[in-house]
Amino acid sequence: MRINKYIATSGIASRRKAEEFVTLGKVKVNGRMVKDLAYNVKKTDIVTVDGKKIDVLSEHVYLMLHKPKGYICSNSDEKGRKTVLELVKGRYEKMRLFTVGRLDYDTEGLIILTTDGDMANKITHPSFEMPKKYIAKIEGEITSDEIKKISDGIILDGVVTKPCKVRLLNFEDNISRLQVVITEGRNRQVRRMFENINREVIFLKRTEIGNIRLGGLTRGTFRELNKKELLFLKRL
Helix, strand or coil, rough: EHHHHHHHCCCCCCCHHHHHHHCCCCCCECECCCCCCCCCCCCCCCEEEEEEEECCCCCCCCEEEEEECCCCCCCCCCCCCCHHHCCCHHHHHHCEEEEEECCCCCCCCEEEEEEEEHHHHHHHHHHHHEEEEEEEEEECCHHHHHHHHHCCCECCCCCCCCCCEEEEEEEEEEEEEEEEECCCCCCCCCHHHHHHHHEEEEEEEEEEECCCCCCCCCCCEEEEHHHHHHHHHHHC
């Protein structure tokens, strides 16, 4: 197995990041620095990254988490805020988990956590245009013109967003409840699209990533992906 794939399969980094580790001289095999990305790791080799021994995982872990508001999608936070990894308990606590599909501090909903860095890269890569479905609430009654403007594309950071699907689900108690499906993953994209038309999102929840649905999973809880969900990921 090539050195970058070996590192990625150990669950500490994506394959792209693993290549960086190698080229930066952070990887040693049997005590000797290896900078050759074509190096094939043998069964008897001892591989270390930054001095820590790594081993290939026999089986990757794929979890679905219902992120509550008030948590960030990161392994740590310099501001001391709670991270989604604090919600993962049991045998998963000591695993190096990648967050797939980030959500901002005030947004709740579906997050995928995995030890599979390659898969995490695939799901989030722009070329896959993975659909992500949200439920958004805004104050006041949204107009069909406003829905069309967002659906057609909004300029964010000088670049027009890709066309998306926006549908009004209901209007009640002066709140418009909408379903939004985007295929990009820009920072705070859904909120910023509405801000562009002077509408503030007061509630935002991601319910789906591709064919993986949050369902009835309660806030702050998680479960392993089932066979059908894993098959969807494997086919990417």
